[in-house]
Amino acid sequence: xxxxxxxxxxxxxxKRMDVQxxxxxxxxxTLAHLPRPLDRLIYLASMRDYxxxxxxxxxxxxxxxxxxxxxxxxxxxQEAFRQLLASSIEDLVGQLAAYRESSHxxxxxxxxxxxxxxxxxxxxxxETDSLSVDFLLSNLKIALAxxxxxxxxxxxxxxxxxxRR
Amino acid sequence: xxELILFLSIGIGLLVLLFALARRPARQEGTAQALVxxxxxxxxxxxxxxxAELVERIFDQGDWKYVASAAAEATKDEFxxxxxxxxxxxTHRVKTQILSLKEYHFRHSRFYSQLNPATEFxxxxxxxxxxxxxxxxxxxxxxGGPYAAPALVGRTAAATARICAVSEKSLAFLxxxxxxxxxxxxxxxxxxxx
Numbered sequence: 001x002x003x004x005x006x007x008x009x010x011x012x013x014x015k016r017m018d019v020q021x022x023x024x025x026x027x028x029x030t031l032a033h034l035p036r037p038l039d040r041l042i043y044l045a046s047m048r049d050y051x052x053x054x055x056x057x058x059x060x061x062x063x064x065x066x067x068x069x070x071x072x073x074x075x076x077x078q079e080a081f082r083q084l085l086a087s088s089i090e091d092l093v094g095q096l097a098a099y100r101e102s103s104h105x106x107x108x109x110x111x112x113x114x115x116x117x118x119x120x121x122x123x124x125x126x127e128t129d130s131l132s133v134d135f136l137l138s139n140l141k142i143a144l145a146x147x148x149x150x151x152x153x154x155x156x157x158x159x160x161x162x163x164r165r
Numbered sequence: 166x167x168e169l170i171l172f173l174s175i176g177i178g179l180l181v182l183l184f185a186l187a188r189r190p191a192r193q194e195g196t197a198q199a200l201v202x203x204x205x206x207x208x209x210x211x212x213x214x215x216x217a218e219l220v221e222r223i224f225d226q227g228d229w230k231y232v233a234s235a236a237a238e239a240t241k242d243e244f245x246x247x248x249x250x251x252x253x254x255x256t257h258r259v260k261t262q263i264l265s266l267k268e269y270h271f272r273h274s275r276f277y278s279q280l281n282p283a284t285e286f287x288x289x290x291x292x293x294x295x296x297x298x299x300x301x302x303x304x305x306x307x308x309g310g311p312y313a314a315p316a317l318v319g320r321t322a323a324a325t326a327r328i329c330a331v332s333e334k335s336l337a338f339l340x341x342x343x344x345x346x347x348x349x350x351x352x353x354x355x356x357x358x359x
Contacts (some may be wrong), residue, residue, distance in 0.1 A: 086218050090231045090245075131214070131254055134221060138247040142232060145240040 006054060006070035014068035022064040022072035026057070031076060038084035038095040039102075044077040045123035053126050077125045085136050092143035100147075111148045115141075203269035206262040207332050214259050215325045223248070223255055226309065239267050245310060252311040253303060259325055260299040266332050267292045288331060295324045 014022075034040045047055045055073035056066075064072075088094065100110045114120070120140050123131050199314045214220075222228075270288060298321050305314040 012205065035223075082218075086222060086265045088225070088231065090235075129209070129212075129214075131251065131258060132219060134254070135219070135251050141226075142236070142240060142244050144231070144246070145243070146236050149237050149240070 006067065006074055014065055015073055018064050018068035019071045022060055022068040022076055025063060026060060026072050026076055029059075036095045036098060037080050037087060038092070038099055040080035040122075041077070041084055041123050042099075044080055045072060045125075047073050048077070050122065074125070078128075079109070080138070081125050081128060081132075085132055087139075089139055089143050089146070092139055093146050096143055096147050098141075108148075111144055115144050115148070167283055200269075202265055203332070206265035207329055208267075210259065210262045210266075210325060210329050211333075214255065214262065215322045215329070217322075220255075220318065220322050223251055224315060226312055226315075229312065241352065248311040251305060252306045256299055256303040256321075258307060259321065260296060260303070261296055263292065263325065263328065266328065267296075270332070270335070284331075290326075291324070291331075295321070296330060298324065 019159055030043075031040055034043055044055075047057055049056060055070045055077070057069050057073055060069035060072065084092075084095075096114075103110060118137075118141075121137060124136070229248075232241055236244065270285075270292070298317065302314055302317050302321055305317065314325070
């Protein structure tokens with residue numbers, strides 16, 4: 001579905017083989033360093049131009065093509081969303097705690113900011129079913145409320161939201 | 166004189182009937198729009214609404230057990246309120262898409278696929294039963310909350326999946342592979358069968 005955004009501005013459609021190769025490369029080199037779906041969702045959303053919906057990744061585009069890179073990023077973004085949707089609230093609390101740890105921000109400030117600005121709203125892939133979006137946003141809101149009042153004692157091991165360079 | 170009145174009455178009656186038929190909203194039998202809507206309803210049901218992962222997650226009681234043990238009272242209330250809203254919305258969406266499929270089956274599908282009368286009758290009963298089930302489920306969720314009828318949720322999802330399977334067969338001619346086979350039937354003089 002989200003792939004349609006890649007097609008709007010592209011002059012030619014990438015070959016399926018190129019997209020698969022680009023997805024494999026992205027998973028191996030970048031996403032493998034982001035074990036949690038929340039981190040992958042935030043990272044992949046940041047690769048998207050919010051005006052056009054097109055995903056950009058210079059390294060991937062140089063190795064394959066801009067079209068293949070865009071479709072690979074969009075596909076992985078959808079996949080991260082589905083994985084996060086499948087996470088229980090308890091798991092979401094753990095993922096949020098680990099993300100907060102990796103951001104090196106003041107814990108209380110992080111939760112207050114996320115509850116106030118709800119930045120995760122813009123991390124949703126385009127053309128996602130509205131019921132799924134409502135469900136995930138509600139779960140994240142509840143998980144943040146729990147994290148604020150009842151932080152888990154040992155968040156999952158520290159892992160940056162951004163891939164190591 | 167009586168004959169004249171009789172013929173005049175029949176004539177006026179026929180004119181009224183003709184006028185009524187002409188005023189009836191035009192409903193093209195088997196329009197492309199109906200096909201697109203049916204295909205969209207089928208895809209929405211199969212890919213998101215009755216996808217096992219989403220149904221299991223929405224009605225998963227494990228979430229409530231965790232929230233009940235870890236969250237403050239206000240968060241617990243918010244969770245139950247949100248989950249109930251989503252559960253009711255799920256039932257409503259399933260019902261809407263089922264209605265769309267039913268519309269396609271009873272108005273248009275016979276122009277595209279050859280269903281025998283027994284299958285059509287059985288399908289009509291399945292649609293009616295499923296829609297009643299959706300209405301009952303919606304009512305139970307509104308009254309009793311998101312975890313009021315787990316067995317009925319499972320039955321509704323299973324029945325919807327069965328109806329989707331039947332609908333998929335009757336819409337199979339829209340699939341690219343089938344369309345390709347139509348294309349192969351193009352005559353050699355160049356007139357394409359699209």
